[in-house]
Amino acid sequence: MKKRILTRFTAIMFIIGLMAAIQYNTINEPNLRDTRDEWEIRQELSREKQLHSQLLSEIGSLDETLNKYRAAADASPEQALRETAGELRKSAGLSEAKGxxxxxxxxxxxxxxAMGLEIEGISPDLLIRLVNEINRYNGLYVSIDGKRIINTTAIRDINGQTAVNTKPVDTPPFSIKIISESMEDSKKLYNHLLxxxxxxxxxxxxxxxxxxEPQNELVIEAYDGTVDTKYLQASEGE
Structure with a gap:
């Protein structure tokens, strides 16, 4: 009788110990672990800071444009409208860019x-990754194989071939032109890509x-397609 009770007691204690061990491991081991090393985390932080700086720069540029328009509107409203329209066309990629x-x-x-391998066209995913890298480091205006990149540009596979603005990209070799805000930004982008x-x-x-090597003046052609304004609406205001 005593032996049977001792056996049951031992089994109960074993189960309690096993449950306690499982609970301890659950508490002390998170479901997701960040396996990045310190250098990778620093790189990610650096990219986020650069993005933040870029956004602040764009906000400052927009404020400057708005102040110029207000100042010019008082002196010559028509001239102010023409200058603003020209700047907007340039920003939208509808005019030739130099810089x-x-x-x-x-x-x-x-x-x-050398090995005689068949050279295939670049994949859309790889091309998109490259464009993202360029944009992350202050690439202001971009042209891929003579096709201007604008806000509505789509890079995708069409009938088995990578297309930009619905136009096929040539099988390599082809060139990509990138204009930055300044020569300093071009040098930063150059070093980053390398x-x-x-x-x-x-x-x-x-x-x-x-x-x-960065050039003092590069020319990028204007977007030659039609901008879709289907979802744009005119609004009344000042």
Missing amino acids: PGIEVLVEPSLEAV ASRILDDFYIDNLTLNVS
């Missing part, structure tokens, strides 16, 4: 050429990025 920038040549890797991991992503697809 300091760099040119990136996308071409087959030397190994792919050190970016995206170079490895292109190499995996048997492609390379050859980045030119």
Whole structure:
């Protein structure tokens, strides 16, 4: 009888101990762990700071444009409207852009050429990643294979071929032109692209990025399509 009670007591204590151990591990081990090292976290923080700085710069630029318009409107409303319309067309990509920038040549890797591999077109995902990298580092105006990038630009697969603004992108080699706000921004973008991991992503697809030295004046063509204004509405106000 005593032996049976001792056995039951031992089993109960074992179960209680097992449940306590499971609860302890659940409390002390979070479901999600951040496996990034310190350097990766610092890089992410640096990118967020750059984005914040870029947003502040854009807000300042818009405030400056608004102040210019108000000042010019008092002297010559018609001239103010013409200047503002010109600036808006430039910002929207509807007019030719000139300024300091760099040119990136996308071409087959030397190994792919030497091995006689078939060179395929660039994938939409890879091209979108590159554009995001450019925008993150103050790429103001961008043209891909002669196709101007604007706010409504779509980069996608159409019938098995990557297209920008519904127009197919040539099989490499082709060039990408990037104009920045200043020569300093062009140099920053140049250095960033040379050190970016995206170079490895292109190499995996048997492609390379050859980045030119920053130029004092680069010319990017205007957007040659039709801007969809279907969802724009006129509003009354000051």
